[in-house]
Amino acid sequence: MAVSGISGVESMLQQMRALVQAAQQGISDPSELSPTVSSTQGATSFADELRQSVQRISDAQQAAKLQAEKFELGDPNVSLNDVMINTQKANIGFQTAVQVRDRLVSAYNTISQITM
Structure with missing residues (x-):
């Protein structure tokens, strides 16, 4: 149960980082970023x-x-x-x-x- 909580937090942090990077680059859609930053496939x-x-x-x-x-x-x-x-x-x-x-x-x- 703790592992899913940690992975959930990690996926949220990854999404937040993608949003911050998109905002810094002036991109309105975070999916336009490189796949290494916005790859949240399989994450909630x-x-x-x-x-x-x-x-x-x-x-x-x-x-x-x-x-x-x-x-x-x-x-x-x-x-x-x-x-x-x-x-x-x-x-x-x-x-x-x-x-x-x-x-x-x-x-x-x-x-x-x-x-x-």
Whole structure:
């Protein structure tokens, strides 16, 4: 699971580098760049990677909620330790998503100020 996250980040970084190089060269379409820079074949787009990350966070929150409900109902197969750990994992994932959102908004605002 961590490997796909790393490859997703690498593909996003590659796309961002291609966009930066296109902007520096005054090219409006990054696909016009040389194949070594814009070769993102087989890689997921930034939007897809973001969508998958949000879905994973949502799934973790739902699983933690379900596990907490099972514990509250007295399910002997669910321990308090597991409930607390999974709840914290879901919370950390959510906090990370909020920080990523804030940084994306900040980057968007910076880029929009540069283009004015």
